[in-house]
Each structure stands twice: as structure tokens, then as C-alpha cells.
Amino acid sequence: MKSTYRNIAIAICFIALYSCEDNFLEKIPKDQITIEGYFNQDSDFRAYAYGLYNTFFGYGVGNVGNTNIPVTTDEMVGGNQDRSSRIFDTRIIPSSGGGWSWSRLRTINIMIREAQNTDLAPEIKNHWEGVGRLFRALEYFNKVKSFGDVPWIDHELGTESPELYMAQDPRSLVMENVLADLNFAVENIRENDGANLIDRYTALAIKSEITLFEGTFRKYHTELGLTDFNSWLEESVLASEKIMESGLFSLNPDYRTIHSSLDLSGNPEIILYKQYEIGVLVNTQVRTTALSNARSLTKDAVESYLSSDGLPFGISPLHSKAQNGIPESVFEEFENRDPRMGMTLAIPFNEGEPSPNDPALIEANTQIKPDFLPSLLGEAGINSATGYGLYKWWNPESPYDDVNGITDAPLYSFNKILLNYAEAKAELGQANDEVLNRSINLLRGRVGMHNLTIAIANSFDDPKKQKYAPEISNILWEIRRERRVELMGEGSRFDDILRWKKASYFGKPFVGAYIDLDNRPPSAYNPDGSNKAAVTLGDRDGNILPSTSRQGYILPYLERQPSWSDDDLKLYYSPISVQDLTINPNLQQVPGW
């Protein structure tokens, strides 16, 4: 029995020894990082900042195309699915979501805090604080664009922070802070941080864009009562001039390259671009713009291109039919125009077999035509709902299936800086021929287009201006036209209309090309002689013609032509969701909602 107790004692000791191992219950992750002690060197900040580069949407990723770019404006119609968009006034106050999301801001604020607290050299510290603040400026700019007033939060919040339940700060305060962020970024970000990464010129380009937006927005949205718009416009001019005077950027001789290049590195026009590579990061831009009818230009867009003599379409004697109010065929209207028209739209001259260098395309994969509306022009052309197909992004060398599109996406480019500069100058009343020669005429010269002078701008009265913007000067009208033509189809038109407070533009009739059903190409018919697909025709004002009509304008939308007045604030903003308003009762719903 003695030995029994001895054995038990040994057993108990053994157990006690085994279990009294220190920190038996302390298990620390071995393949994860916690934030304490992460930011130690330049490369730590760089890796963190890479996570914010998805701010730059470019052409999206994979087959998530440019879905966050508003497609339908007065220059372009989207596919059927786009009918639920903003301008058709089908938006409702969402029960949750709706863009009131602030996770990126938290990520940015953590980065700024860590940069401010780091012991690294001031150059490194300031650079990364600058990058953080540049991202914060972009983030707030996008939020202000959507919601107007938003709460300004410049540090990471916790679950007990009183800021969680604060009301919105006024737009003026938020944008003053944005400007401070931008100025810090411009002064502290490195002049060059490596190929195609954020540098001082990226910051200047972003500043040029944001300040122009805010200046013009304040100027035209008088309901805000913000009268200090000129200082914003001056900031924009300054930022643009710094880029223009750096000597680092110039226009690339070929207008189409920045949109249809597989590689934008080394392009002198590019300030920042999004790179795509097969098997790494791909997009569907070519497919979306050229091969699907989800991007089709409107008659109004086509009419905005000048004739080659520098006169507006409808006034120019080069288009006598249009001058006399007689509809031109699609073949006729492409003649003698601003050359950018042929570089942007599919020229409808090519019928018959498609060839690789020809903008006449088919769905090579399936040979199936979309069933939304016919690809009208030659039936073998670029697909379009209006008859005007987009050629701007077409590159026969870029694979255009769902998974291999690798056309690089320009994000900030020199041509936009020139446009920003010219517009800000004109808004300040400082437009003159010298300003035009430094900006607009560089763009026109590149494509061999007639120069613009103040005198020329004042030499005619564009009936469209009379109709849509009688309150602005002729030179501003021409500078806005230049912006529209240069950036046609890129999606910036929507923001421009918002800041110019021109909601009425969305009420322009959505009409496409003028066609003559008795004169269609043979390929538009089935073997039995019937039309491959029915087209609804209307007049230039969008009214449906009787079904017996044989000539008219293609109507891409049959119902609910939107109608907006410039003072409909609803269009300019997005609503805050019911859930967000419920959780924080101090939030006010945005104006117009």
C-alpha cells in the first residue's frame, strides 16, 4: 500500500509539472500582423498605401466594368440596365447602404496618424502624411459630390467616440479642410516616388480637378450662398500652371493613344495611369465600349463636334443640309468634321467583312447579335443602341474577351489639365488668346483642327448655346464644348453637368442616328426579307413617329423621357439611407431628398 501512495504522489507531481507550463493558455498568432509595431520603415507605409490605390478605378477590374461611372448623360446612353440610373429619377431612398460608407477614411486616418507619430526622417514622414492626406482629400471630395454636407473626421474613431453621432459639417468647412490636405500633399509629396506611383504632379492634377469642381460648383449653385468661388478657381489655375510649366508633360501627337494603348508608360501626356497586364489585372473596357451596346453616343453629342472650318454644326456652310434643317444621313454627317469625331465614333463607311484594323466588328466569339437593338450600321459594325458606336477604345491588338482586356487606363493626363486651366481662366474672366494658345489650341492643333480665338468665338451665335446656356459667355461655351469633345464618352460629362448646375441637359431628347428604312444595307435583313430587328423611329425631339414611318431618328428609349429643371436639387446629390438616418438621428437628409 505504501508504494501505491508513492505512485500516486509521483503521478500527481507529473501532472502538476505538465500543466504548470508557463502561459499554457497564451497563444499568439504566428502568421498575422497587429498594428502595434507595424510602421517601421518607408516600405511599410508604401505597402499600406497600396491598399488605397483602388481609389483609382480606371477601367475597373475583370468584368466589373466601369459600373461606377454614370453612363447616361446627354452625350451617351447606357444599355437597358442603365434605365434605373440617376437621371431617370428612379432612385429611391435606400433602406441601407447607398454609399454612406467610411471605411476607406478610417484606413486613411490611421495612416496619417502613424505617419505623424513615426520617428522616421522628416522627408519620409512628410511624404507619407502627404500621400495619406491626398487620399483623404479625394475621399472627401467624392463624399461631398454625393452628399453635400458631410461630417469631417480626421482621426480613427472608437465605439465610444462622440463623433459617431455628430451632425454633418457644412460643405465649406469640409472643403477648406480638403484644400488644406491638398496643399500639404502638393508641398510634401516627393517629386518622384518611382514609376507610376503618386508623386507631386499627381497631387497637383488632383488639386487642379477638385478646386475647379468646387469653384464652379459654388459659382453656379448659388443656393449654397458660398461666394468665395474665385479663390478656388485661382487655386486651380495655380495647380494647372505648375504642371504646365514643369516641362515634364506634353500632348502625345496621336489623340487616340491615351485611350487605346496596351502600354501607357512613357506617354508624355500621362500623369498617372492604371496599368493592366494579362494574368495580373485585366479589364473589359474594349468589350464594353465597342462590342456591347451599353455605350452609345447620342445625336446631341455628335452635333457638338464642330465642322472642320471651326464653325458649329448647323451653322457651318460645309453642312448645308443641316444648315437648312434637313436631316443628314450618318454617312453625310461624318464628313468635314472635327477629326476627333472620326477618332471617337465608329465611321459607318465600312460594310462587309470586318478586318482587324477596321472599326467594323462583330461578336467574334458567338456571332450572336445582341437582342437589345440592332447594330445598325452595316449590321456588322460596332454595336450601338443609337447607331453611333464608340471607337475611341478600340484596339485590335487588345484581346476583347471577358478576361484578357489589358488596355491601360489614363487617370490623370495633361490634356485634362489644359482643359481645367482654360475653363478656370475663363470663369475668372481671364480668357484671352494667349490663354487659348497655351491650352485649347494645343489640343486642337494636335488633331489638325482649326484654332480658337476670342474673336472667332464671338463671331457666331450657336443656336444650341442660345437654347441651353444663354447666360454664359461665348468663349466659355466654346471651352466647355472643347472639354466635351476632347473627353467624349469618358464619363466626366456627368460631373461637369452637376457643377455647372445644368440638370436640364438631362432632359434633352435621347435620339440616335437618322436612318432611312428603305435604304438600309442588305445585311440588315433576314433571308426572307424581313428586318432583323425592329427599330422605333422618332423625330428630333424624341416624339415617337407612327409605325408606318420609314425615316426618322432612332429612339433608344421609348418610355419616360426624363425632364429636369436646373433647380431640381435632387439630381445633384444622393440620399442617405434610412438605416443611417435611424442610427444617427443627428444626420440631416441631403437637400432635394
Place this chain on the structure above:
Amino acid sequence: MLANLQKSVRHIARYLTYGLAIQMLMFQTTLATGINEKKLTFNKITSTAVAEDITIKGKVTDEEGNPIPGAAILIKGTSKGTSTDIDGDFTLEVPEDAVLVVSFLGFVTQEIEVGNQANFEIVLIEDSSQLEEVVVVGYGTQKKINLTGAVSQVNAEEAIDERPVTSLGQALQGVAPGLNVSTGNGTPGSGYSYNIRGTTSLNGGSPLILVDGTEQDPNLVPPEDVASVTVLKDAASAAIYGARASFGVILITTKSGEKSEGPTFNYSSIVSWSDPTTTPEKVDPITQIRLGGISWENAGRTPGFYWGRNVDTWVDLYNEVGPILDGGRTVDGVFYPLGNTNMIEEMTETSVTSRHNISASGGSENTTYYLSAGIMNNNGILRSDKDKYSRKNILGKIDTKVTDWFSIGATIGFTRGFQTMPWIPNNENYMYDVAILRPKFWLTGIDEVSGAPWGFSPQMVDLGALNTDQVDNTNIQGRVTIKPFTGFEINGTYSVRAITGNNFYHVNSYEQANPPSGPGVTFLYRNNPNSLRRTARYNDFNNLSVTGTYTKTLANDHTFKLMLGYAQEVFSESSFWAQRDNLISDNIPSLNLATGNQFVDDNVTEWSTISGFSRLNYNYKEKYLFEAVARYDGASRFPMDDRFVYSPSASVGWIISEESFMAGTDRWLDFFKIRASYGSQGNQNVGAYAYLPSMSTGNANWIVGSVRPLFVRPGGLVSDSFTWEKVNTTNFGVDLGIFRNRLGVTAEIFQRETIGMLTSAEELPAVLGTSAPMENAANLKVNGWELSLNWRDNLSSDFSYNVGVNFWDDLATISKFGGNPTGQLSNYYVGRELGEIWGYETDRLFQAEDIVGTGSNRDLATDIPDQSALFNNQTPFPGDVKYKDLNGDGKVDFGTNTLDDPGDLKILGNSRSRYQFGIRLGAKYKSFDISVFMQGVAKRDLFTSGPMGYTIGGQYESIYTHTLDYWTPENTDAFYPRLDDRPYNRRTQSRYLLDGSYLRFKNVRLGYTLSKNFAKKIGLKSVKIYVTGENLFLLSGLPAGIDPEVLLNATYPLRKDFAIGTNITF
């Protein structure tokens, strides 16, 4: 005559003495084990010789044929009788119309009419419903009679043996009330998942599964080695395992040798043939094309066309040329495939599975052993034979008593599971797409121009590279028992379980042609690049437990049993993988022979627990039972300050049938116990490091050089008060033994509350910039009941039968939820029953008179509520579904999709299985035995917007024959709406709710046992052969093609099996 009588009396006296001696022996045992005294009075025997009676002789044996000495033979209604001798023989003089009552402890009492028979062979059936049964419970065993918690035990011979199952889980479906065993698909080697009593926690949670005390993957346990499975369902019985066991425990006990028994060898084998359980019937190609064309037009596409092809041309081609399995015709530059394929037959073949197991067991006075080895080969049903699973296992167990007070034992087990599958793009979804969704005109052959096989065809089963996954599971356990003095016992167990896994994932590259393009414009599909990924996984689990038990009986009536214990567990798992693209050759897949990008990654997880526990059992006169358990657990998954949790439980039982006031029910009620229990346990089922805000990484949406650089993102917020979920269970139970224990009834009713589930707490304003931290903020309540009935009887010594019914239900409701302030229907809310289906109520189909106008000018007749929200702002056509305007606002919509404003949505049903059951029927006649096991669900709703729920699911999907009653202007009384593949007619709605209830003949078995004598002649102890089938029949309201167990999961089908087996003991 007198001499004879005297002789008889002597005989009787002798046997009686002998019998009484045995009875006395039993009496002592009975006292010790606590059988009620009434049984003994029942057994008291008065012997009187009755002159005018006849003399009968007989032998009492058990089912195996072993004699039962000491069995009591009574003449019914008298106290006269005898008992059997050591050979089980008896002789008795009885009146001619006598009825014999034959009883023996642990066996079902039997009544036999004497009639004019003189020789009896009486087989007593072991009474498994008998409460004498010993049940495995946590850290020990207990007599079933003394249980106070909710415990079900399944014995292998009832449910597991002789079934052609490849996994233990398959055999356990439906056999224990409250135990839910399910599988997602029938892939060879796919595991079964276990659940006890329904929904556990919003964060998931499954029962603790212990094999001989060590946590193991039950899918790796060969069914042949299993002796019994115990399910601990309520907190009172599971609390001894503490926080790992908050949702119950499944104790799997493997077989052991018996003391003082010569070596017994057993060989068993089963060979089975399998096919898919159910397959849908597709319409013929011409019907498909015609109806597809109508659907295209109805959906607003080009009239007269289907799949971009002219319908009339296509149909004409079928009529003129007929089906061409490998091709089609080109008309006007368009290729028309002309197949008439049966994809399922093309892809599958009857598969063969075999299982062999051999074991040896036995023991000496002090040592027992059990050794077994087995192999299982499960071929899948794919024709390429690349889908396989094999399992090899060895188990060795030895226990020896070294001294009176010291015993040691060890178990060594090894299992290797090896699974292979062909690489298939998008895995089972793709297979499903090909087999189930493709219409019959689809082609299966080789493209003439490119020489590549047609895509979306059974070819991928052959072309896919062979991918493999090997899991080696080694389990070593050492045990020691020390008995220092009477009544005190110390048990120590140390186990190591090591798993190594090796995965070989080869994505090979092959070309496929796209049939609709047709020759000439063949579009080749080729996945690029090919690649190989190899993953190595090592998983190590250590567990140590020590318990001390002291048993003491005071004053004969008060029995105490106190156990104290300590346990600790350490788990670590590490894995890493390496991948390389661009293999030089798909025939020699190797990381070494590749030229492309290289990727590596690793993962390490560790956790540990420490626990102390105690259990006190007390009973008074084996009549009033009490048990209390306390356990204290600490887990590494929680922050330092919230690391420990206390799990108390208590239960009481009252054996009412022992009370004297119940004497009047003696004739029919043998046993009646009521019991109640309550317990609270912590649940540690959260991520191993969930309390630490770790940063995550990813690849940036940005290219630097030619790669997407790694980026680092901050972690979310973690609550300071992050701690254990609590699981509280209340259980009431009744156990009954009726009609001489032939009928056993157990009923349970319970409520299980999961308190403080980790979810996002009250929603915080979005400016926080991250999701609100997880807090212990939601509660869930499960209410349910279980009923189990078992009847066993024999009508004669040749014929015995049994019936068992399990029936149970549970329903889970959210009782607290903070994260949904607006009552979104898409989220949890207080009062939500899990599985609720929200949808619209279908009124009827629109008819011509409901629609005014035509084309784009059409409109609904004035009295009809607006349907535009459900029809994408369009006006319905005749034949479309008319949804009901429930809230009477003149339009049908979903409001704000919240509880307060659900629009016209309502709860249509519940998709969870309700009223589940298992029914077992067994009978034995002479050498034959038959058993049928059925399992099913009595109530379940199912809604599918996919194929088989409608006439046409998607525009390119097959139409099935059961859906042909669709609306046309001529068939306005149709069940299905007009053909239109758009989703407007397929909103979740009452009319197309499917009935997911079913009754499945899980197993049917017919066996034949060779006579003992014959077996002996050929040198064997027993030989049994049987034929059996799994999943042979199904009664279900679901259309062909939907198996009620996997429903619409696009996956590898379940199988039905037919099998032949043998079981030889020597």
C-alpha cells in the same frame, strides 16, 4: 407411479436447490446493482407437485443459442414453477391449459401456451430496451436506470453493422432522436456532419465527438470497429466535458476484447453497387427547341429564334436528318447541333464499393485485447474512375491488470484516407451544369475541325487531371487505472492524435470546342495557365485527463459517487502550400518541372484549454437520483481577463415505479422514471485569435512593374468585453418500461438557449469606418422534443420481431438581436424563426381578360393591383403570375423590406427540417432475419427559382418533363406560368413552394445465418450472409432529380446502393 413421483420430486428438489442457489446469488447481485425487489418476489418459487398434470421439458437459451441457467419458469396465475439448470434445461409438471411465464434478468419475459406440446425450446431475447443496460457517459459508465440526463445510446448491431455505408455518419442518420446527421453531396470520401438538437449558434457550433475519449474525425472511424455510440444531449450529461461540449457530445466507443474468452476471429465483407439516387427527366430535343423559342419570344428576344438559331429550321433538321450524336448541320452559315444526348448516362456508370475487415479479440484473466484491420474502396460514379476514396485502418487495443490496484492499457490506431477526383473547372457546379442543365440537343463528341472535344460535355470527366488528397490519422492513447483502496479509483488518460494531410491539386490545360459555334467557327476554350499546387498540413492534438472517483454507500440506502478531474488540451495546426504555373507537361505534374509564377503561403493555428471538473452522484434507495456537475474551463481563444468560464449543471430523477403506491400498475408498468435537468455551459466556438485585431493583407488593385504588390490593411475593432457564449439547457424526460419491458418509451422535452452569441452589436454609425465589433449581443432559443419507442417480442421461439420509432423536432428562434435596428428582412431580427421563407402569395395566373391593350400600350385591367415592382416596371402578359396585394395598397411590392413595412411579403413556410423520424423494423425467423430502416422528414418547405421548380429556369437550360403544364392561350388552367426565362414569374411565392418532406428506405436487409452445427462442422463459430440496400426507395413530393437530402445543391449526387455481405466468426 409413486416411485416415479418420488423420483420427480427428488429431481425437482435437486434442480430447485440448484435454481434457488442461483437465484440467491442473483439476489445478492441484484441488491448490489439495485434491481427492484418486486422482481424478486416475482421470481420466488414455490414448488408443488400436482398429480394430474402433464410433464413438460424444455431448454432456455439466448439468441446465440447459449443456455441460460437459472431462468424462472412460472405457471401463469400461480406461484408454481421452476428454474433452469446449468445447461438451461428444465422439467415441470403443468396443467394442460397452462401458460408458462419465462423470465430472466436482462431478457424479455416471454409467455408460452403449453397446449399439447411437451418439449420446448425457448429462446429469450436480450432486452436492450431494458434499463439494466450500461451506458457510456462522460468519463465513465452508468446504468441506464440511473441516468438523469438526456442520453441516447446506439448499439452497433442495431444500426451500424452490416450496412453498406462508407462512413459511420451514414449509418447514424435517424437512429437516435435529436441527432441530425447530414451530408452535402455524395462525392466519394465526403464526410457527414453532425448536429444535436438543431440550430446551435449563429456562429455555428457542433457536438464534441470523442472516440474512446479523444476528439477524432468520425468520418475516419471504420464502422466495423464501433461497439456503441452514445449521444449526450442535454447540459446535465454533456457539462462534464464543459466548454467544448456546449452543443452535446457524441461518444464513440470501439470494440474491446472480453476477459477469459478464447480468441475470436471475425471476418466481414460487403460489396456494393451504386447509382445516383434520382435523376431528372429532360424533354426531347424538338420540344426543347420549340418551347425555348416560345420562351425567347416571350422574354422579348427575336421571335422565331432560340439560342440564336431559327426554330423552324432546327426542328426541320431534326425531322429530316434526325439526331446526330456527334454533330449537326450548318444552314446559312449557322451551325445547328443535333444531339439527343443523355448526359447523365454519358458521364456515369454503376460504381463498385467493397469493404473488408478482420479482427481478433479475446482475453485472459487479467488481459484483454482487440485487434482489427480493414480496407474500404469506394469508387465514384463518374465513368472515368478518377473519383475514388479508399480507407485503410488498423486498430490495436490492449488492457492489462498488473496488480490488484494497478492496470494499464494502450490503444494504437491508424487510418489513411485517400481521395481522388478529376480536376473539373468550377468543380461540381460544372458537372451539374453539364449533367442536369444542358438540354438534350447538346453534343458530346469531338469537333471535326479542331479535333478538340466539345466543351460543357462529359469529356471533362476524362480530361481532368487526377487530383488527390491523402489524410493520415494516427491516434495513440495510454491509460492507467489505480485503485488505492476500496471505492476509490484514479483514471489517467493521455492521447496524441496526429494528422498529416497531403493535397495535390493539378489544374491541367486542355482544349474544348464550343458546340454552338459549329465547325469552322470553333471557339476553343482552354484554361491557361496550367498549374500545380501542393499543400501539406500537419495537425497535432494532445489531451490529458485525470479523474479520481470515490464511491460509497452509507446505511445501505445512500449511495454517493464523487468524481474530481482535471483535463487539458493543446491543438496546433500548420499548413503550407506551394504553387507553380506553366507546367512543362501535364503528364508529369511537378513543381520542379514548371516555368511559371511561383506562389507560397502558410497558416498556423494554435489553441489550448485547461479544465477542472467534478461530478457528484447520489441516490437514495435507487429511487431518488441526483447528479451535479461543475466544470471550470479556460481557453486561449479569449482575452486574458475573460478566459475562464464556469459550467454548472444539476439533474434529478425519480423512479416512480419503485414507490409502493404504484403497486397497482405492476401488471403492465414495469418501470417509470421522470427526470429533469438544467445546465449552463460556455461555448468556445470562435476563431482562435478572434479577440486580436490583426491586420489583413491582399494584392493591390494596382500594378507595379508587372505584379500586384502586397498591401496591408488595418484590422477591425474588437470589443473589450468579448467573451464566451453561454448555452443553457433545460430538459425534462420520462422513461417507461411497459408490458414486461417489451415496450420501452423515452420522451424528452427541452429548451436550449444560446446566450450572448458573438455578433455585431447594436449597429453603429457608418462614420466609425469599420463594422461594429463583435459583442456577445444575440440570443437564440431552441425548443424541441424527442420521442423514442421500442417494442421487442417473440411470437414463438422461432420468430421474434422488433419495432423502433424515433421522432423528434426542434425549432430555433432569435430571442435577441441588436444588429438590425430597422428590422431588415434579409437579416436576423427578434422573433425570427430560422429557416423562414419570406415571399409573395400567388393569386393565380393572369388571363387574357386581365390585360387591356397590346404591345407597349398594354395595361392591367382597372381592378388589378399594380405588379410593376415585380415585373421590372413592365406590364405582365396573360400567363404571367398574378401576385396578391396583401396590404391592400393597390400595388404589389416589398415595401422597405423590413418587418414594419414588408409590403406584400409574408412568411410562406420554413425551409428547415421539421418532425424528423427514423423507423426500424426487424424480424427473425429461424435462420433468417430481415430489417428495414426508414428515415425522413415530415415537414419542410422548399423554394427554388432554379431549374426543376419551373418550366424553364434559364434561357439555355433544359426543360424537364414534369414541368410541361405551362400556360398557353389554349391551356389557361395551367399550373406553371407562360414560358419566360426571366425572373418575374419566379419570385419567391406560395404557388411554387415545393414540399421537401420525405420518407426514405435508408436500409433494407435480408440475412441468413448458417446453423450452428453446420458452422461447427466446417470449423467456424458462425456464418452469416446477407443482401442489403441503401437508399433503395424514396417517397417524396419533390420532382425527379431533386434528392431531399441535398436538395438543389449543384453537386455530386447521393447514391443508392445494392450490396452483398458476409460475416464469419471463427
